[in-house]
Amino acid sequence: MDYPFLISDICFSILLLLLPIVWHYVSPSWGQDEFALPLSFSQGESLGVLDYNLLDAVKIPLQDPKTQYVADSEDGFPAFGFKLGSDVKMARRQILPDTLSQEFAILISAKPRTKKGGFIFAIVNPMDTIVELGVRIAPETGAYTVLYLYYTDPSVDVNSHIIANFTVPKFNNKWVKFAFRVTLENITLFFNCTETETVLVHRNPLELVFDSASTLYLAQAGPVIGEPYEDRKFKGPQIMILMEDLKLYIELMPDTERKD
Ligand SMILES: *[C@@H]1O[C@H](CO)[C@@H](O)[C@H](O)[C@H]1NC(C)=O
Ligand SMILES: *[C@@H]1O[C@H](CO)[C@@H](O)[C@H](O)[C@H]1NC(C)=O
Ligand SMILES: *[C@@H]1O[C@H](CO)[C@@H](O)[C@H](O)[C@H]1NC(C)=O
Numbered sequence: 393m394d395y396p397f398l399i400s401d402i403c404f405s406i407l408l409l410l411l412p413i414v415w416h417y418v419s420p421s422w423g424q425d426e427f428a429l430p431l432s433f434s435q436g437e438s439l440g441v442l443d444y445n446l447l448d449a450v451k452i453p454l455q456d457p458k459t460q461y462v463a464d465s466e467d468g469f470p471a472f473g474f475k476l477g478s479d480v481k482m483a484r485r486q487i488l489p490d491t492l493s494q495e496f497a498i499l500i501s502a503k504p505r506t507k508k509g510g511f512i513f514a515i516v517n518p519m520d521t522i523v524e525l526g527v528r529i530a531p532e533t534g535a536y537t538v539l540y541l542y543y544t545d546p547s548v549d550v551n552s553h554i555i556a557n558f559t560v561p562k563f564n565n566k567w568v569k570f571a572f573r574v575t576l577e578n579i580t581l582f583f584n585c586t587e588t589e590t591v592l593v594h595r596n597p598l599e600l601v602f603d604s605a606s607t608l609y610l611a612q613a614g615p616v617i618g619e620p621y622e623d624r625k626f627k628g629p630q631i632m633i634l635m636e637d638l639k640l641y642i643e644l645m646p647d648t649e650r651k652d
Contacts, residue, residue: 428571428582429641430495439644442489446513446638447472449482449608465501465636466567474611476630481614484515484606492600493643498527498541499571501637506630507532507564513638514542514613518605521616523552525600527572528613532562541572541579543595546603552617555579556591569637610638 425443433441450472454460459478465471474480500512514526523542530538536559543555556572558581571582576598580590607614611633 425499425571425639425641428497428499428573430497430573430575430643432495432575433641433643439646442642442644444488444640444642446487446608446610446640447635448487449610450480455480463634465503465634467636469636471501471503471634471636473634474632476632478611478632480610480612482608484602484608485604487608488515488602488640489642490602490604491645492525492602493645494598495575495643497571497573497641499569499637499639499641500527501567501569501635503567503634504529504564504632505634506632507562509537510611510632511609511613511617512611512633512635514609514617515602515606516609516614516617517546517603518607519616520607520614522546522549523613523617524602524606526552526613532564535562536560537562537564539570539581539583541574543600545597545600546606547601555593555595556581558583558589558591560588567634567636610635 429441450460454462456478459475460480461473461475463471463473502512509529509531511523512527512529514528515524516522516526517524522544524544524546526542528540528542530540539558539560540554541556542552544551544553556579560570560581560583563584568584569582570584573580573582574593574595577592577594578590579593581588
């Protein structure tokens with residue numbers, strides 16, 4: 393695996409200098425994440441960027457303190473912990489718009505606590521059979537694991553599609569920040585502050601329309617697809633994963649309905 397350029401610890405501040413236009417017109421509140429954003433977001437006709445916090449699906453106070461908890465992340469910010477059997481979900485339309493822009497980015501800061509992998513999040517059709525958009529960590533093999541990005545048009549496909557996969561060092565029990573930058577032609581993975589790999593991907597459609605009744609699941613992909621972030625044979629309050637950040641960045645389109 394090659395790491396073409398190391399952004400290292402100062403990845404955020406360097407990119408702020410490289411992208412002065414973005415920095416000027418967006419709200420500073422998400423400035424530190426912009427290393428992962430498609431460049432087009434700051435150019436031409438772009439109206440701006442919307443960021444959606446998928447962790448808003450965790451209801452406070454916690455609905456089931458046996459399987460959910462709040463912990464400190466590495467940098468002291470609160471993180472959500474998901475234990476075996478946690479069932480966090482929300483109607484997709486309560487939290488996300490109906491259409492994903494052609495280019496988008498997903499940013500995740502998480503600490504898996506199992507080597508078995510599982511879905512970090514999944515937006516699943518009403519029958520719970522197709523992952524429209526999601527990220528899954530594969531079980532560890534040796535020193536590595538694989539990150540999968542799911543992207544499926546629920547109006548034509550009957551099977552979930554993995555549109556990109558990236559092999560990365562295993563990170564069970566470590567906090568890692570990673571991001572997928574999806575542009576018209578490419579998908580780039582940033583892992584642990586390093587731009588690791590770009591793959592050429594032909595996506596169809598370029599603009600994904602979610603099923604109006606799809607569900608956002610956290611730390612699972614719903615009851616049918618299974619492969620939750622857990623080991624069903626394990627008896628006990630196993631911690632599956634902690635998440636500090638789970639954000640989706642999309643380009644503001646004239647008809648985007650902001651969800652707050
Ligand atoms: C990962 O993606 C490559 C194409 O980039 C594909 O050839 C390979 O089969 C995929 N692997 C898995 C496990 O999905
Ligand atoms: C992330 O990078 C740091 C510093 O480069 C390194 O010490 C750490 O092991 C890396 N984490 C993973 C999971 O590769
Ligand atoms: C896609 O990636 C290739 C190789 O990294 C690069 O040459 C090309 O400009 C990229 N295309 C876009 C639209 O970013």
